[in-house]
Amino acid sequence: MDSPVFNYINSLSPIRPVRSIPNPNQFSSLNFTSPPSVFTSPHLTSSHKESRFFKTHNSSSSDPTNSVESQEDESTSHEEVPAEGEDTKGLNIDDCMREEASVETNLDDSVASPCGGNTTDLSLVPYAPTRGEDGSCEDNGMELQKMHDNVQGKTETPDWESLIADASELLIFDSPDASEAFRCFMMQRASNSEARFRNGVEKQTMQHDSNKEPESANAIPYEAVSLLHRGIRRRCLDFEMPGNKQTSSENNTAACESSSRCVVPSIGLHLNAILMSSKDCKTNVTQDYSCSANIQVGLQRSISTLQDSLDQTENEIREDADQDVPVEPALQELNLSSPKKKRVKLDSGEGESCKRCNCKKSKCLKLYCECFAAGVYCIEPCSCIDCFNKPIHEDVVLATRKQIESRNPLAFAPKVIRNSDSVQETGDDASKTPASARHKRGCNCKKSNCLKKYCECYQGGVGCSINCRCEGCKNAFGRKDGSSIDMEAEQEEENETSEKSRTAKSQQNTEVLMRKDMSSALPTTPTPIYRPELVQLPFSSSKNRMPPPQSLLGGGSSSGIFNSQYLRKPDISLSQSRIEKSFETVAVDGAEQMPEILIHSPIPNIKSVSPNGKRVSPPHMESSSSGSILGRRNGGRKLILQSIPSFPSLTPQH
DNA sequence: GAGTTTGAAACT
């Protein structure tokens, strides 16, 4: 509450905070103060995945067993409750909308409450809420929400651009969570929008339309942006995918390494939002929103309103970045909405956003299951059989999860570790590659040459590293042997020239070219999912992954898609037991862009593979000078293992 | 859409 940001924000608004009045029909503040996280294990690269679990904001309360039910119960008390048949109904957008509406109300009511407690001193502490991954959304979102609400209450046409600009200038998203938080703010704004949507969105849109004329892209109606973000939320959980963080915006390029702390310039925020929305909406909103017709209605107009400016902006950016930068095949397949793809994983990747598993025998209780592995419940789009990965089987899920984690504490951590240019292990040739991330464990490919998505490294949009045990690695993102992309042509000659390899080569060359072209403007690893040259993760981290985005899609993916999947409730005991293990790698581009952050992580390295290439146990805690090692400058970048609150306090913080 | 290939995960 004493933070400069708060002071500043307060100074911006003439409206004084009002104490919340408990409303039994709404989620209590408490419910939102302890965001749940299925991922009790560390999220190495991002928190984007957590977005998928927005649904369970209220599930973080002490009783994990009734969260879903309570939500559903609550949802039934709302108007326009759609018919929902199965236990995954909570995943429906409508439900989420209602939930968000509740959140919004709650936020509005509790302007002066809890969130402030966690956002201590932003100037000194990484803007990572202490409540946990989702908590960041609440914390940051609430404050920003206040800003919005204050303005909203006073003005007919809130100056969101300036507000956001102010906020983004003040907030240093030093962590993926923070990034997520800001995005969540946008999402909450979206929820706000939706709350009003049925009543007056048309009116507002028209207002904006008339107002935005001279302002071009920056003047995009906030409602529209919010709605678009809703779309992102649904479909783009994984913002942090390898490489998706790039745009032509130099400022952002420099500042925003995925999952890294990120000073988000106001303009960047807008562009990012727009671009993300644009890109995503083009493929996702229009294609994948069948489940959210009510939203789609609003989106259509909003998007159409935006589209012109978006296209213009996009074109400009594209031109700036590079004339004719070839789009990576993987990206193409995602962004061009290839109709041929049987299963285009718009959100695939570590970040994995919208997982849709197809498990038949694993009951979705093993890591085979992408949903389970991603820490989310299976949802309707899944084609799984005998699925136990549903809220109604929470106990089983948690037990299984615990068991798996006992075997491998990082089993649920993002597979792609985002870091700076260099990998920690000295002598890692792979660190010389442009890839800015590595698979935490490395792949073991034998036949795919690490050129197909069978390869987790490739899938994660990262190069192979010394950790990999792959054979004949030709990973376009960086070879295991450390050969640079530039060397690939030569090595290709040296290598076998079988028909197979030739085929691979053509693909490789394409990617190599792309990388070369992009390397100047886009220093980070390209992601198969997002077009780096167009989309810069606003504040992201993950998936996760994404190519595949995981990482933005987060690796971890995540990135991205705000799927309506539930966030599994936290395994408290497990989480607590691993608090110290929670960490994430943060790439810092230039320390001048952000203040030093404290390094708490006891884990010096994330290597989970022995030098001999054999798979070994995941990293365990080691007391060492990890911080100094990781935090040391390296080519102008710093790799920081930043501890993250693995589990939020269950008590409201004031 | 069915069948095959692939490599991670799980098991022994």
Place this chain on the structure above:
DNA sequence: CAGTTTCAAACTC
């Protein structure tokens, strides 16, 4: 911990 099996995604046809 190496080898094998199981599994589901990725891929091909």
